[in-house]
Amino acid sequence: MQGERRLPAPRGNRRYRVFLAIFAGVVVTAATAVLALTVVVDPFGMIGLVEIEGFNASKPHLFSNARLVKAHYIRRVKPKGLILGSSRADVGLDADHAGWPLAARPVFNAAIPSARIQEIYYYVRYAHAQSGLKRIVIGLDFFAFDERIKAEPGFEVARLDPDGFGPWRIATIRDQFTAFLSYGAVSASISTLRSQDQYAVRYLPNGGQDPRRREWNISQKGGHHAAFLAALRETVTSRDGVAMLAYGPSDETRNVELGWFLELLRFCKHEGIDAYVLISPVHALWLESIWELGAWPDYERWKRDLVRIVDRVTREAAGASVIELWDFSGFNTITSESVPPRDAPDARMQWYWDASHYKAVTGDLMLTRVFGGGRPDSALPASAFGIRLTPENIDAHLHAIRSDRIQYVASHSGDILLVQTVLDDVPERVPRRQ
Amino acid sequence: MLFNSIEFLFFFLPVTLVGFFALGAWAGHRFAIAWLVVASLFFYAWWNPVYLVLIGFSMLMNYGFGFFLSRSLHQRTDKRRALLIVSVALNLGLLGYFKYANFFVHNVNLALGSAFHLEHIVLPLGISFFTFTQIAYLVDAYRGEAREYNFLHYALFVTFFPHLIAGPILHHKEMMPQFGNRQIFSPRAANLAIGATIFFIGLFKKVVLADAFALHATPVFARAETGAALGFFEAWEGAWSYTFQLYFDFSGYSDMAVGLARMFGVRFPVNFNSPYRATNIIDFWRRWHITLSRFLRDYLYFALGGNRKGKVRRYVNLMLTMILGGAWHGAGWTFVAWGFLHGAYLVANHAWRSVVPWRGDHWTGRLLARSVTLLCVLVGWVFFRAETFHGALTMLRGMMNLPTALGGRFGRLQPLLESVGFQFSGGYVASQHYLLSVWLVFWLAIVWYWPNTQEWMRRYRPILEVASIRRDWPAWMAWAPTWGWAIITAGIAILGLLGLSAVTEFLYFQF
Numbered sequence: 001m002q003g004e005r006r007l008p009a010p011r012g013n014r015r016y017r018v019f020l021a022i023f024a025g026v027v028v029t030a031a032t033a034v035l036a037l038t039v040v041v042d043p044f045g046m047i048g049l050v051e052i053e054g055f056n057a058s059k060p061h062l063f064s065n066a067r068l069v070k071a072h073y074i075r076r077v078k079p080k081g082l083i084l085g086s087s088r089a090d091v092g093l094d095a096d097h098a099g100w101p102l103a104a105r106p107v108f109n110a111a112i113p114s115a116r117i118q119e120i121y122y123y124v125r126y127a128h129a130q131s132g133l134k135r136i137v138i139g140l141d142f143f144a145f146d147e148r149i150k151a152e153p154g155f156e157v158a159r160l161d162p163d164g165f166g167p168w169r170i171a172t173i174r175d176q177f178t179a180f181l182s183y184g185a186v187s188a189s190i191s192t193l194r195s196q197d198q199y200a201v202r203y204l205p206n207g208g209q210d211p212r213r214r215e216w217n218i219s220q221k222g223g224h225h226a227a228f229l230a231a232l233r234e235t236v237t238s239r240d241g242v243a244m245l246a247y248g249p250s251d252e253t254r255n256v257e258l259g260w261f262l263e264l265l266r267f268c269k270h271e272g273i274d275a276y277v278l279i280s281p282v283h284a285l286w287l288e289s290i291w292e293l294g295a296w297p298d299y300e301r302w303k304r305d306l307v308r309i310v311d312r313v314t315r316e317a318a319g320a321s322v323i324e325l326w327d328f329s330g331f332n333t334i335t336s337e338s339v340p341p342r343d344a345p346d347a348r349m350q351w352y353w354d355a356s357h358y359k360a361v362t363g364d365l366m367l368t369r370v371f372g373g374g375r376p377d378s379a380l381p382a383s384a385f386g387i388r389l390t391p392e393n394i395d396a397h398l399h400a401i402r403s404d405r406i407q408y409v410a411s412h413s414g415d416i417l418l419v420q421t422v423l424d425d426v427p428e429r430v431p432r433r434q
Numbered sequence: 435m436l437f438n439s440i441e442f443l444f445f446f447l448p449v450t451l452v453g454f455f456a457l458g459a460w461a462g463h464r465f466a467i468a469w470l471v472v473a474s475l476f477f478y479a480w481w482n483p484v485y486l487v488l489i490g491f492s493m494l495m496n497y498g499f500g501f502f503l504s505r506s507l508h509q510r511t512d513k514r515r516a517l518l519i520v521s522v523a524l525n526l527g528l529l530g531y532f533k534y535a536n537f538f539v540h541n542v543n544l545a546l547g548s549a550f551h552l553e554h555i556v557l558p559l560g561i562s563f564f565t566f567t568q569i570a571y572l573v574d575a576y577r578g579e580a581r582e583y584n585f586l587h588y589a590l591f592v593t594f595f596p597h598l599i600a601g602p603i604l605h606h607k608e609m610m611p612q613f614g615n616r617q618i619f620s621p622r623a624a625n626l627a628i629g630a631t632i633f634f635i636g637l638f639k640k641v642v643l644a645d646a647f648a649l650h651a652t653p654v655f656a657r658a659e660t661g662a663a664l665g666f667f668e669a670w671e672g673a674w675s676y677t678f679q680l681y682f683d684f685s686g687y688s689d690m691a692v693g694l695a696r697m698f699g700v701r702f703p704v705n706f707n708s709p710y711r712a713t714n715i716i717d718f719w720r721r722w723h724i725t726l727s728r729f730l731r732d733y734l735y736f737a738l739g740g741n742r743k744g745k746v747r748r749y750v751n752l753m754l755t756m757i758l759g760g761a762w763h764g765a766g767w768t769f770v771a772w773g774f775l776h777g778a779y780l781v782a783n784h785a786w787r788s789v790v791p792w793r794g795d796h797w798t799g800r801l802l803a804r805s806v807t808l809l810c811v812l813v814g815w816v817f818f819r820a821e822t823f824h825g826a827l828t829m830l831r832g833m834m835n836l837p838t839a840l841g842g843r844f845g846r847l848q849p850l851l852e853s854v855g856f857q858f859s860g861g862y863v864a865s866q867h868y869l870l871s872v873w874l875v876f877w878l879a880i881v882w883y884w885p886n887t888q889e890w891m892r893r894y895r896p897i898l899e900v901a902s903i904r905r906d907w908p909a910w911m912a913w914a915p916t917w918g919w920a921i922i923t924a925g926i927a928i929l930g931l932l933g934l935s936a937v938t939e940f941l942y943f944q945f
Contacts, residue, residue: 016623019915023630026924027931034932170441177440177935186932 031181038180043188044069045203046179059202060195061188063087063209066112067119067154068175071126073207074108075172078131081107083207084123085139086115088280088356091214092363093139095206099371104135104274109207114152117144117257121264122160128271129162135274137367142290142302145257146245211360214353223345225418227354228285232422235289235356247298250305258305265313265323274322276370277310279303281328281362281385284335284408286355288419291405300398303327307394327397328366328386331404334358339415435480437633437690438641440934446477450595451621451697458619466619467590470698474593478559485558489593492528496521496568497588503575504583518576522569529565532558537765560599562762564592566729571606573733580606587613596694600687602705602725608898609700618699627915628894629696634927635887636689639682641933647679651819659825664832666860667867673833676819677812678877681710684723689887692897704888704897710811710881713803715779718811730759749784753777763818768826772817779810804882835860885911 039049041056044065051057062069081104083093089111100107110123120138127133158171179185202210221227252258268275290299310325329335340347351362369386387397409416435442450473458466479486499521506514532555539552571591574580582588591610592598612618618625654672658664664672688706695702705725712718719727735755741748753774760773792799813830820826834856841858844851848858888896888903890913897903913919 013623015915016627018917019627019920020623020630022917022920023627023924023927026921027927030924030928031931034928174440174935181932182935183932184935 034186035180038185038189041189041192043185043192044179046072046176054196056192056196057202058196059192061192062201062203063113065154066090067152067156068159068178069203070110070112070207071123071159072172072175073203074110074123074127075130077106077108077205077207079106079108079110079127080104080131080134082124082127082133082136083107083109083111083139084115084120084136085111085280086141086144087111087113087209088141088282088358089137089139089363091209091211091353092280092358092360093137093208093367094360094363095208097364097367097371099367101135104133107206109204111139111207112152115141115144116146116149116151116155117264118260119151119155120144121260121267122155122157124264124273125267126160126162128267128273133271133273135276136268137276137278137370139280140277140306141280142247142299143245145247145255145261145302147248147255147257148246150256214357214359218348218353219345223342223347224340224349224352224354225342225344228283228339228418229422231354231356232285232289232419233425235286236293236422245295245298247302250301252305252309255305258309261306262309262313265310266316269313269316269321269323272321275324276322277306277325278366278370278386279306279325279327279329281330281335281358281366283337283352283355283358284331284405284412285339285415285419287329287331287335287405288409288416289355289422292419292423303389303398304394307389307391310389311391324370325389326366326370326386327389330401331408332385334362334365334385336408336412338412339418435477437687437694438637438930438934441480442477443931443934446473447694447697449473454698455619455621463616463619464586467586467613471586471589471593474590474595474598477595478593478598481559482556488528488532488558488561489564492525492564492568493589493592495524496572496592497582497585499572500575500580500582500588503572504578504581507578514576518572521572525565525569525572529561531555532561534761534765563601563603564598566603566726566762567592567597570603570729570733574606582606582610594695594700596691596698596700597702600691601723602688602691602702603729604703604725608703612700615699622699624894624915625699626697628891628896629693629698630927631693631913631919631923632696632887632891632896633690633693634923634930635890636686636691636693637930638926639686639689641686641930644679644682644686645933647675647682650675651679655819655821655825655829658828658832659821661824661828663859664828664835666832666835666837667863667870668861669829669832669835671870673812673816673829674874674877677808677815678881680815680819681881685886692887696896701895701898704899704902706886707888707902708881708886710808710878711804712807712811713800714807715776715783715810718807719776719780726759726762730755734758745788749781752780752784756780766821768817768820768823771823771826772814775814775817779814808878831855831857832860837861837863839863 039047042049042051043056043059043061045059045062046069081095081100083089083095085093090109090113093109093111095107095109097107108127110127112119112123124133124136156171159175161171201213204210218224218227221230248255248257250258252262265275265277267273290296306325310323314323334351337349337351340349350359352358365385387393389397435446437443450470453469453473454466457469475486475489478489499517503514503517503521506517536552536555539550542548543550571580571582575582582591587610590613591604591606594609597604651672654664654668655676658669658672685706691705692702703725705723707721707724709718709722712721735751738751738754739747740751743751754777756777757770757773760769760771760776763769763772816829816833817823817826820829836856836858837860838858839862842848852858885904885907889905889907890911892903892905892907893912893914913923
């Protein structure tokens, strides 16, 4: 062979056997070392074998991997009640609320950051296949219906496929690899070990966020005022159109997002799952930014579309379950809560963390109202908070919100300045309302 | 199933290997071969079992044609010729329907303003590869160079999973005689050790190197598609990143295929031989996707008349071959443009050779030739990667958009430069841009001066054509079954395994 000394080919089979043994030994040893680190640190909280305060209890990589993590929690918890939605529902809606009926317990909060309606659909189907759901509550957001963004990174249909034979199991195994035997797992483990001094990033056993993190966040940002500014700025400048989005035609055969919503409700009805759809009570200033961006007509159209679809599913014969649509958005005593001034970083708001996220006390009001069948409850501080939408009352309701807005703008001129400040900062963000 | 997936590595491969050797030892070779065929079909059906119907039909049809072509070897040639033409046409028809029907209808509609509607046809996996493999087989059968009357063997030839999805494009006579060797039916530590080493080198290239380059290439090409004006450094970083991404992707894939086959005791022909070391485009095509170049040369270029009909026809044939070769990679005008560009490069290369005797044998000449060749290839990759012409041109404009600080530095040359498309608004030079050049030099040194997998494994006949392996590397740059190499190989393997779970698709899969 061209002048090179050719080693005696496979004759020395023993050498190769030794080679293979060493090779396998080193690979197994290295993999075991990696596993020892990732299993103990458990950066995604997948097994919870070791949980020591100051060592690995806070998990900074949890929320950015919520789509992976919560799917595996669901498999473990086997919930009969489910909370869905975005980070708003994640921090605001309580899985341990007293109103959840016994039959729907345990309840798990399966809300994921920036959830899209398609994602919600798949998580419901998946959870139902695990344990048979009885009741779900969806904190519904306008941005979940953006035409341009069907799902966020980390979402995988294969992971949530309830009836796939091979792929389902493979997807689970692959997730275990991702969580324990991957570069991502190693670097997440190391950074988890390093960032224990920060704040409590963790999910409660029921899937909700540990509220201490929000508290910490508000102090870090310099109070509610700064948190509101930051949230509004993100709203206005974000590329994924949190406030102003590409909302397609009002026809679920052409608007794919509405199609997912329809499918979701049909699925619930068919499977006998009670579904409570709650339009999120974003703060009045958030609504004001939607108004200022000229997205209000779409926002209203969206609500009308939801009403139409809920009504359609309710009338359809197949299946029997409660399907209710509630609107908690608007300008009422809760959502209009005043924002503390800039120079009062220690002042705490009662109902809101920031313009986008309501507190769990607000969520409790919502659940009490919805689960109580809408009975006026004298114990509630705001009996007008939340209205069940029907084809009959939607026009009047939207009209009422518009007039409430006029009152709000007149009476909260100080707060409104926040929105103006943000809009003035970003002149390139185009279509201002005429 | 992807080679770099967990299901392949931890389930499919071990089960297939164990089954093959167990059946080979206790049930007989026929059963072992049948097992390999079933396993390969399972591998293929993993994406979508419906595809089995297609590949089954294609195999039966071609087995039948091959049967008759081989049986009639001594009969009248015109009938056999007609049979060959019909069979090749049927294969091309099948490929054309699945791969180009949507593209064709779309363009007809564009040209005529019509509104013909065709449901979106999903491209069956690997159809480009198994179609070409079988066309080559039919021609070989026609020429009497291949013969297969046993359907099981024929099925193994077509479906053997290491080459099924993305090549190399094999000849029957290259692989099938190897299954006639009784030794490959019993496990040999040597084959497993050598095969696993080659496989894990490939896996490392794919999941560690190619995927890392993709992180730099993808956003730039995505931005180009939006039409945003790109700066000089951004555009070049994107183009170089993709150049390296594709290199390590395809090189890694080819290594994995070679390594897998070797675990079964089978050697594959060389498919990838340090193509960026090429000192001209002709050389490049002898190093990049070698089995495809061979196919296009033998069955298309020669069929068109090759270089036997004068210079002009030769150049026309070259252009045609490369344009069709481009379109084979994907149904889109950017692939056609890529093929056209390479056709033009080849014509220029041949014309240059016939005029200029200079061979540039000095190392500086080689370096220059290598650099120019690689730049031409890189410009080609911009078309290959871009989703639209518009995106490709935006990239090229960005690459010609020189740093702003250079404006006014070229004196009287500047108007000339501007007239050919250069601009001087490509952004300011920052310190990270100097680091980019270090990065570039490092990776160029790797692809130019670091031994490739065949060269590392040169003592153990990793591929069929040993002649293409350079052997003048230092002795320590040669793998051997020693303690040291076992540890190094294990290190490479673990680095690849840790990258498994963030699976990305192989680029060559859709072609």
